[in-house]
Structures are given as structure tokens and as C-alpha cells.
Amino acid sequence: MRLTLRPVELIGPDREGRLVFLEERLVAVLSKLGELHEDATGHWFLEASFTPTSRSGAGPFATLEDALAAIGTGLNASPGIR
Amino acid sequence: MTTIAEDSPHARLIRKLETITVLNRDDRDAIAALPLRAKSFEENQDLVRQGDRPSECCLLVEGFVCRYKVLGEGQRQIMSFHLPGDIPDLQSLHLKVMDHGLGALTPVTVAFIPHEAMEEITRSRPTIAAAFWRDTLIDAAVFREWLAGVGRRSAHQRIAHLICELCTRLKALGLIDNPSFQLMVTQAEVADALGLSSVHVNRVLQDLRRDGLIAIQGRVLKILDWEGLKEAGDFDSEYLHLRHDPS
Numbered sequence: 001m002r003l004t005l006r007p008v009e010l011i012g013p014d015r016e017g018r019l020v021f022l023e024e025r026l027v028a029v030l031s032k033l034g035e036l037h038e039d040a041t042g043h044w045f046l047e048a049s050f051t052p053t054s055r056s057g058a059g060p061f062a063t064l065e066d067a068l069a070a071i072g073t074g075l076n077a078s079p080g081i082r
Numbered sequence: 083m084t085t086i087a088e089d090s091p092h093a094r095l096i097r098k099l100e101t102i103t104v105l106n107r108d109d110r111d112a113i114a115a116l117p118l119r120a121k122s123f124e125e126n127q128d129l130v131r132q133g134d135r136p137s138e139c140c141l142l143v144e145g146f147v148c149r150y151k152v153l154g155e156g157q158r159q160i161m162s163f164h165l166p167g168d169i170p171d172l173q174s175l176h177l178k179v180m181d182h183g184l185g186a187l188t189p190v191t192v193a194f195i196p197h198e199a200m201e202e203i204t205r206s207r208p209t210i211a212a213a214f215w216r217d218t219l220i221d222a223a224v225f226r227e228w229l230a231g232v233g234r235r236s237a238h239q240r241i242a243h244l245i246c247e248l249c250t251r252l253k254a255l256g257l258i259d260n261p262s263f264q265l266m267v268t269q270a271e272v273a274d275a276l277g278l279s280s281v282h283v284n285r286v287l288q289d290l291r292r293d294g295l296i297a298i299q300g301r302v303l304k305i306l307d308w309e310g311l312k313e314a315g316d317f318d319s320e321y322l323h324l325r326h327d328p329s
Contacts, residue, residue, distance in 0.1 A: 013285060037284055045281050057279035 003027070003068055010047070017047070018064070020071055027051055028071050033060055046070070053077040091118050091143045091193035098167025101254045101324055102220060103213040112207045116200075118193035129171075129184040129192060136174040138194040142166050145190030146266040148275070151182050160275035162224060163187075163248065163267065167255055172214060175200055188266050220323045227321045232277045235316065240276040241286045242315030245296065249305060250319050253328035261305035265298070290314070 003020055008029070010017040013036050020028040029048040033040050043060035044067040054074030061067040087093060092114045099105060099113075118141070123129055129140055129147060147164040161182065164170040170184055175197055204211035224247075231240045252258045267275075269283045276283070290296045295311045297304045305311055308329065312318075319327050 013288065033281065036288060037281065040281070045279070057282065059279075060281060 003072065005064075014045070018044075020068065022075065027075065028054070030064070030067050049074060051075050051077075091120065091141055092116065094143055094167040095141055095169070097255060099210075099213045099217070101326075102216055103209070103325070105209060105213065109207055109209050109213075112203055112210065116195055116203060118195055120191060120193050123186040123190045123192065125186055125188055125190075127186050127190075129186060129190070130174075130180055132180050132183045134180045135178055136171060136180065136197075138196050139169050139174060139200055140171055140184070140192040140194050142168050142170065143191040143193050145186060145188040147190060147192075148185050148187055148271070149182050150185055150274070158274045159277070160271060162221070162228070163275065165251055165255060166257065169195075169214075169217075172218060187268075187271060216323075220321075223321045223323060228275075237276070237278050237282045237286050238289065238314060239316050240278065241272065241283060242290060242295070242311050243317050244272065244276060244315075245290075245303065245305065246312055246315050246317035246319075247322070250322060250324075250327070250329055254322075254324050254326070261308055263303060265301045265303045 003022055006019045006021065008017045008019050009015050010029075010031050014031040014034050016032040018030045019026055020030060027050050028046060031045050031047050033043050033045055035041050037043070037060070040060045043062055044064050045060045046054070046056060046058040046067060048056045049058070049071065051071070051074040054071060058070060059067060061070060095116075096105065096110050096113050105113075119138070120143070130136055132151065142164055143166055145166070147168075147170055149161045149164070149170055151159050151161065153159060162170070171180065174180060204214060231243055235243065249258070249261060249263065252263055269280045269287070272278070273280045273283045287296070287298065290311070291298060293310070293314075295305070295307045295314060297306055319329065
């Protein structure tokens with residue numbers, strides 16, 4: 001499964017974001033947490049997930065790869081939408 | 083008349099019940115005569131576990147306790163917060179198996195009351211039986227309010243509402259006398275109670291600070307604008323059914 005990323009600016013304190021696509025379909029929105037979040041600064045947070053089995057608000061994940069792995073797991077568990 | 087120290091377990095229970103009902107001297111004396119077994123717990127310890135069959139009720143004397151369930155993927159849902167004077171497992175008198183756990187959110191002191199003693203006092207003192215029934219009904223009213231919040235309120239409203247609720251309950255119990263109190267719960271625990279992530283809780287607390295509604299210094303939360311916070315949280319204390327609204 002190939003997930004691609006597109007940078008995006010988000011509203012609110014954590015502005016740096018990524019749209020996550022499976023082919024041309026949007027599957028999730030990630031944000032990079034800023035200094036407000038102390039120990040989790042620099043980690044990635046799943047703001048929104050459009051797969052039925054992933055939960056918005058999951059994370060924070062230490063790396064972008066970890067976040068994408070979690071999104072991939074959610075997609076694999078949702079065969080109906082592939 | 084029996085004399086009891088103001089911060090004794092019996093006094094805590096009397097004060098709690100008197101926030102929701104009227105007790106006479108005989109009722110207070112009967113409560114003061116309840117046999118108790120005190121026990122301390124560390125933060126994060128379980129007082130009672132899901133599946134337990136308790137033979138005692140636990141009266142919270144010091145500290146802060148939650149009711150919770152752990153779901154399949156290890157996620158925790160906190161269903162209520164409890165303050166000194168509460169008996170969070172009162173229902174174990176009639177529901178023999180615990181369908182949830184009770185966890186200590188801070189170091190906690192509880193006083194265990196044998197079920198036989200609770201059954202005896204409810205048989206001999208109808209006013210106390212009615213007070214426990216009323217407390218259980220209010221418990222259900224709080225669950226309804228939380229369900230409405232988790233189902234339909236925004237993250238901002240849920241957090242503002244919870245701060246208003248805790249402040250109102252602490253004031254009613256005489257545990258604080260100004261709108262400033264020690265935050266006894268972590269952001270992760272607030273998140274687990276309100277169906278949010280810690281990230282959202284952190285963002286909303288910063289927003290409430292920026293809007294001049296609260297101030298946070300260390301673990302002390304101060305309400306700067308009570309009316310504004312009530313409005314932000316869509317908070318009306320009616321569901322707590324207190325005899326005197328302390329705000």
C-alpha cells in the first residue's frame with residue numbers, strides 16, 4: 001500500500017500538517033505538535049482519520065513513519081474501502 | 083449527641099449527604115456510629131477491580147478517585163470523578179459484581195464500611211436510606227449530563243463544563259472556598275473522562291487561558307471568569323441537585 005504525503009498548513013497552534021493520500025483519496029490529516037505540548041513537541045498527531053477502523057485523535061507518534069504505519073494498519077483492517 | 087472531628091471519615095460522609103438532603107441529630111449519630119476500617123492507597127492503585135464481589139462499601143476520606151473501564155484495545159474510559167465524602171461503590175450493596183473499577187488518581191485514604199452495617203443503617207434510619215437513594219439518583223443525573231457532553235458538546239464545552247462541575251462540587255463540600263483549586267487530575271485523565279486526546283485537552287486549556295477564563299500555575303487552576311466559564315461550558319448546576327448552589 002503506497003501512502004503519499006502533501007504538506008498543508010493547519011489552523012490553530014500546531015500549524016505544520018500533512019494530508020495523507022492513498023492514491024488520490026484522502027485518508028488522514030496529521031499535525032506536527034509544537035512547543036505547547038512539551039514532551040510531545042515534534043511528535044505527529046492524527047487529527048482526522050477517514051478509515052472506519054482508525055480513531056481520530058490517536059497518537060502522538062514519535063515519527064512520521066510511526067504515524068503512517070498506524071494509518072496503514074487501519075486501512076488494512078478496512079478492506080471494504082480499498 | 084456524639085461528637086466527631088470535622089475531618090473524620092464520619093464527618094465527611096455527613097457533610098456530603100447534607101449537601102443533598104436534611105439529616106437530623108439521630109441520623110448524624112447513627113452515621114457517626116458506623117464501623118469503619120481505614121486504608122490508604124497509592125496513586126494509580128485500584129481500590130476495587132472490575133469483577134470483584136465486595137463485602138464492604140468504600141467511603142472516600144482523602145484524595146481523588148475515578149470509576150473506569152478498560153476497553154479491548156487497552157483504552158481507558160473514566161466515567162466519573164469522586165471527592166471526599168463520596169461512596170463511589172455504594173451500588174455494590176445491591177449489585178454484587180463490580181462492572182467497573184475504582185482507581186486512585188492521587189494518594190487516597192478510604193474507610194471501608196461493611197455491607198451488614200450499611201444494610202442495618204438503611205433499615206433503621208429511613209432518612210439515611212432515602213439519602214443514599216437520592217445520592218444514587220444524582221449519580222445517574224451526572225452520568226446523563228456527561229453522556230450529553232461526550233455525545234454532543236465540543237471539546238471546549240466539555241472541558242469548561244468539567245472544571246465548573248468540579249469547582250461546584252468541591253465548594254459544596256466545603257473543600258475550597260474560592261474559585262481556585264489543586265488540579266487533582268492529569269490532562270491524560272481529563273482526556274480519558276471526556277473522550278478526547280491529551281493533545282486536544284492541552285490545546286483547549288491554553289485557549290481557555292488565552293480567553294481569560296482560567297489561569298494555571300503548576301497544578302493549581304484558578305477560575306478568573308466564572309460566568310464566562312459557565313457560558314463556555316454550557317454549565318447549569320441543576321443536575322447536581324444540591325440543596326444550596328455554592329456559586
